[in-house]
Amino acid sequence: MTAPVTAASLGLLGCHVCGQLSRGAAHSHDACCPRCGAPLHSRKPDSIARTWALLIAAMILYIPANLLPMMYTSSLFGSQADTIMSGVVYFWTSGSWYLALIIFFASILVPLLKMAVLLFLLVSVQMRSHWQPVQRARLYRLVEVIGRWSMLDVYVVAMIVSLVQLKALATILPGPGAMAFGAVVVLTIFAAMAFDPRLIWDPLEEERG
């Protein structure tokens, strides 16, 4: 097998947006794709720093997202505040175990998994790790695919709040947890976008010189 050749090592830039290859200096900041006009970078600029910043912000907000109520319900029978976990428990005990699993997966597991994977990718890239690059590339793709499903609980709160407006029977109001949770989802999507998967492969090139 011949040594792999990257576009960057040939002084070529692949466009992030349309895939067109073009010649350009790797460190110039004003290059544009000749075909679609998108800004060209050999690697996403400040990828690691931006991913860290977005990831840390998401991790901090994950705490209030889980502790603060997503929804306040008050009816003739009393009032209650629902967090994500209490919603899962409610479905589990009321017999809808499949719904409990869906919400647990989308709202608790997926964000945690996504943040853990991004953390692991960042640390391994910064240590210039050579460990299992194919598996790490797969993890990155997995995170991009499943990340959007965490938006589920935001939509559930939105629908329920707008449907139950008959104040006489019950009042359901969105809680601050919904806001924090929405922010976590958005921040992790931005963090995954900021990360440049090509950084996983760069240490392997430098080895060969």
Add this chain to the structure above:
Amino acid sequence: MAGSQLIACHECDLMQREVPLPRGGVAFCGRCGAELYRSHPDSFERTLAFTVAAIFLFAIANAFPIVGVKLQGQVIQTTLFDTVRTLYSEDMKSVAVLVFVTAMLMPAIKLFALTYLYLPLRLGRAAPHFALVFRMLRAVHPWSMVEVFLLGILVSVIKLENLASVVPGIALWSFGALMLLMAALAAVFDPRGLWTRMEATR
């Protein structure tokens, strides 16, 4: 091999030679396994057809109530935009904006951009600002979440069943069909073929 084009993997930057694919074939990167390109039978025509169908469904999904709830003889119905407006007035502006952007605005921009790019090309010419609209289409992509929204509707319907009887509206079925069409669109959309066709008009 002289005639075949060189391409760089978008995920690991490896240079590879393009090889001709059989119908429906997919090319993966030899190093990281990312999907490089695929050969879609009739990608262009199908993308356009799915887009037109999706626009109709999207219009219905937004114009009609998604679900109604029967409470004490009264029926409360809600459209997608009602939902956004209620959240906004309940002082949850950020959640309202999030729902509006991911379930309404981004899918709308996506469908608009696809029509704008494909329809004039079908008639043999490229639309003005083709490249700009193409970049917009790519930027919008991660934020259009019709499929997640549909699951959200279903979960909230089941949740409300305990409180009141829930009547599914026309928009619910439209959202279901729209989700399938969006998935079909993602499967047939071929940016490389689009650019090849665009460059052929010059």
